[in-house]
Amino acid sequence: MSASTLKIALVGNPNCGKTALFNQLTGGRQKVANYAGVTVERKEGRFTAPSGRVLQLLDLPGTYSFEANSPDEQITRDVCAGNYPGEAPPDLIVCVADATNLRLHLRFVLEVKRLGRPVVLALNMMDTARQRGIVIDVPQLQERLGLPVVETIAVKRGGARALIERVDGEVPAAAPAQTDDAASRADLHAQVRELLAATVTMPRATAVIDDALDRWTLHSVFGLMILAVVMFLVFQAVYSIGKPMTDLIGDGFGWMGEHAAALMPAGPLQSLVTDGLFGGIGTVLGFLPEILVLFLFIIVLEESGYLPRAAFLLDRLMLSVGLTGRSFIPLLSSFACAIPGIMGTRSIQDPRDRLATILIAPLMTCSARLPVYALLIGAFIPTRRVLGVFNLQGVVLFALYLAGILGAMAVGWVMKHIRRDKSEHALLMELPSYRLPKVRDVAIGLYERGAIFMKRLTGVILGLTILMWFISTFPSPPAGATGPAIEYSFAGYIGRALQYVFAPIGFNWQISLALIPAFAARETAVAALATVYLVGGEASGLGQALAGQISLASALSLLVWFAYAPQCMSTLAVIRRETDSWRNVAISFGYMFVLAYAASFVVYQVASALA
Ligand SMILES: Nc1nc2c(ncn2[C@@H]2O[C@H](COP(=O)(O)OP(=O)(O)OP(=O)(O)O)[C@@H](O)[C@H]2O)c(=O)[nH]1
Numbered sequence: 001m002s003a004s005t006l007k008i009a010l011v012g013n014p015n016c017g018k019t020a021l022f023n024q025l026t027g028g029r030q031k032v033a034n035y036a037g038v039t040v041e042r043k044e045g046r047f048t049a050p051s052g053r054v055l056q057l058l059d060l061p062g063t064y065s066f067e068a069n070s071p072d073e074q075i076t077r078d079v080c081a082g083n084y085p086g087e088a089p090p091d092l093i094v095c096v097a098d099a100t101n102l103r104l105h106l107r108f109v110l111e112v113k114r115l116g117r118p119v120v121l122a123l124n125m126m127d128t129a130r131q132r133g134i135v136i137d138v139p140q141l142q143e144r145l146g147l148p149v150v151e152t153i154a155v156k157r158g159g160a161r162a163l164i165e166r167v168d169g170e171v172p173a174a175a176p177a178q179t180d181d182a183a184s185r186a187d188l189h190a191q192v193r194e195l196l197a198a199t200v201t202m203p204r205a206t207a208v209i210d211d212a213l214d215r216w217t218l219h220s221v222f223g224l225m226i227l228a229v230v231m232f233l234v235f236q237a238v239y240s241i242g243k244p245m246t247d248l249i250g251d252g253f254g255w256m257g258e259h260a261a262a263l264m265p266a267g268p269l270q271s272l273v274t275d276g277l278f279g280g281i282g283t284v285l286g287f288l289p290e291i292l293v294l295f296l297f298i299i300v301l302e303e304s305g306y307l308p309r310a311a312f313l314l315d316r317l318m319l320s321v322g323l324t325g326r327s328f329i330p331l332l333s334s335f336a337c338a339i340p341g342i343m344g345t346r347s348i349q350d351p352r353d354r355l356a357t358i359l360i361a362p363l364m365t366c367s368a369r370l371p372v373y374a375l376l377i378g379a380f381i382p383t384r385r386v387l388g389v390f391n392l393q394g395v396v397l398f399a400l401y402l403a404g405i406l407g408a409m410a411v412g413w414v415m416k417h418i419r420r421d422k423s424e425h426a427l428l429m430e431l432p433s434y435r436l437p438k439v440r441d442v443a444i445g446l447y448e449r450g451a452i453f454m455k456r457l458t459g460v461i462l463g464l465t466i467l468m469w470f471i472s473t474f475p476s477p478p479a480g481a482t483g484p485a486i487e488y489s490f491a492g493y494i495g496r497a498l499q500y501v502f503a504p505i506g507f508n509w510q511i512s513l514a515l516i517p518a519f520a521a522r523e524t525a526v527a528a529l530a531t532v533y534l535v536g537g538e539a540s541g542l543g544q545a546l547a548g549q550i551s552l553a554s555a556l557s558l559l560v561w562f563a564y565a566p567q568c569m570s571t572l573a574v575i576r577r578e579t580d581s582w583r584n585v586a587i588s589f590g591y592m593f594v595l596a597y598a599a600s601f602v603v604y605q606v607a608s609a610l611a
Pocket residue numbers: 012013014015016017018019020021061062063124125126127128152153154155156
């Protein structure tokens with residue numbers, strides 16, 4: 001390393017744009033590694049400043065506060081303070097703050113300043129700040145803070161010019177280091193308030209509207225009621241808007257399957273195309289509209305600024321079941337898929353809170369389960385109105401999501417009481433301003449969800465469906481066989497063996513069999529059932545076949561099974577990777593199996609008795 005290499009560390013609250021700034025400066029060239037022994041990322045890059053000096057840049061994990069104790073935050077603090085073994089202290093700390101949210105970010109800036117090292121403050125997201133009419137008196141802020149302050153727009157070409165010029169110049173003098181005690185921490189709050197009053201002018205209109213809305217949405221009683229109503233309406237919409245489109249697609253595929261069959265000679269190939277491809281894959285594809293409608297609402301709620309408020313609102317509730325408000329976002333992501341949710345738990349400081357969140361994340365209903373729910377609800381729940389306005393199918397879907405959430409809360413509560421350390425960590429998060437979602441952002445978000453679904457469909461689900469078709473078709477029945485052909489196939493044998501385990505909860509052999517590919521990808525249960533029933537030649541449509549073949553009690557039991565059952569292999573693999581422990585995988589699989597089996601058993605027995 002040449003003598004003139006300057007080592008710069010980028011720090012800041014999560015989501016302030018550190019990584020965007022890092023990429024802008026280094027052109028994305030980087031070396032990513034983990035800090036020894038922990039899964040905290042260390043990302044390093046370099047670039048040459050106009051003066052010819054080489055600058056080495058370190059992107060550190062987002063940190064709310066140095067008081068917190070997540071592995072990420074400890075490492076960030078130690079690296080900045082120059083105490084991290086094997087890491088030379090940075091010559092300069094660039095503290096990045098979101099200019100649209102200085103109320104939250106300035107506090108951390110003050111904490112960084114107290115380390116007593118040279119600091120430059122980058123006010124990032126200046127484009128959004130200007131758009132929103134936020135005016136920041138930079139010279140005044142610079143003077144009051146006693147730090148150089150520059151404005152940046154990390155996502156715009158040349159948006160970091162002021163920062164480059166500043167870091168290429170002389171290294172600023174460090175403020176004296178200060179010790180951290182309770183009194184000085186309380187002091188930080190007062191300082192932030194003072195700084196804001198002197199240097200930041202917020203647009204009146206937004207602030208007034210935000211406050212007015214927040215009085216309702218964050219109210220401890222009305223807020224929860226609003227949240228419940230909003231979520232309830234979303235599930236209603238999934239059925240009222242998505243279902244007709246799903247039916248249309250289903251009819252379309254049925255029609256295509258028939259025509260394709262007419263063009264082909266009878267035989268295995270014809271059966272693969274009609275039963276496996278059009279029947280199996282077509283049935284799963286039909287659920288795309290429902291998934292898109294659900295995500296349309298989730299994305300709009302998120303973009304509008306409502307979802308972070310829901311997190312804030314639920315924080316107290318989460319604490320009471322041994323979680324933290326920080327668990328909310330990972331858990332919310334788990335409604336799409338548990339995998340990003342579990343990966344998102346990295347931002348939870350307390351290892352026990354983090355583990356608890358990881359273990360219950362799969363209880364949140366992931367989008368892969370939606371086709372299964374939609375199929376069974378469509379086949380078994382009448383399209384009755386409840387209380388005159390609500391669609392009964394939508395109510396059942398809402399109840400299933402709720403069952404997952406309540407199950408998760410119950411498990412969280414049990415874990416809280418088992419563990420010895422009962423400390424709690426309250427949430428510290430930013431509440432963005434309300435805004436009208438941009439059509440483009442919503443469209444991109446929807447497109448991404450749709451693309452993920454299609455990729456799964458044409459990848460793992462297609463492969464598994466062909467496999468299911470194969471084991472359902474071969475071996476062919478012996479000459480003179482009387483029963484349906486499928487009973488002599490591999491699938492028939494495997495299904496009947498599994499049935500010993502699942503009969504007490506009301507699953508026939510076809511359902512038991514479908515659980516296997518579902519363990520690789522949930523949606524495949526639908527394709528597998530379609531294939532098995534269509535190969536068995538029992539009916540034209542799958543919903544119709546199911547309604548004729550299994551009882552309402554079995555269908556309810558299966559719905560409950562899918563709400564609680566151990567989720568797909570990929571989820572378990574991610575648990576293994578994120579916790580580095582097979583034991584946690586076993587705990588996760590085991591408790592969910594027991595939970596699902598018990599719940600399905602109760603539902604099946606009660607429903608059978610009442611029927
Ligand atoms: N409009 C605007 N968006 C920005 C700016 N800088 C970053 N963003 C966006 O803000 C989001 C977060 O940026 P990141 O760079 O991932 O933030 P980070 O600080 O690295 O976040 P963590 O690593 O999670 O702590 C991304 O969607 C960026 O595209 C900016 O100057 N203006």
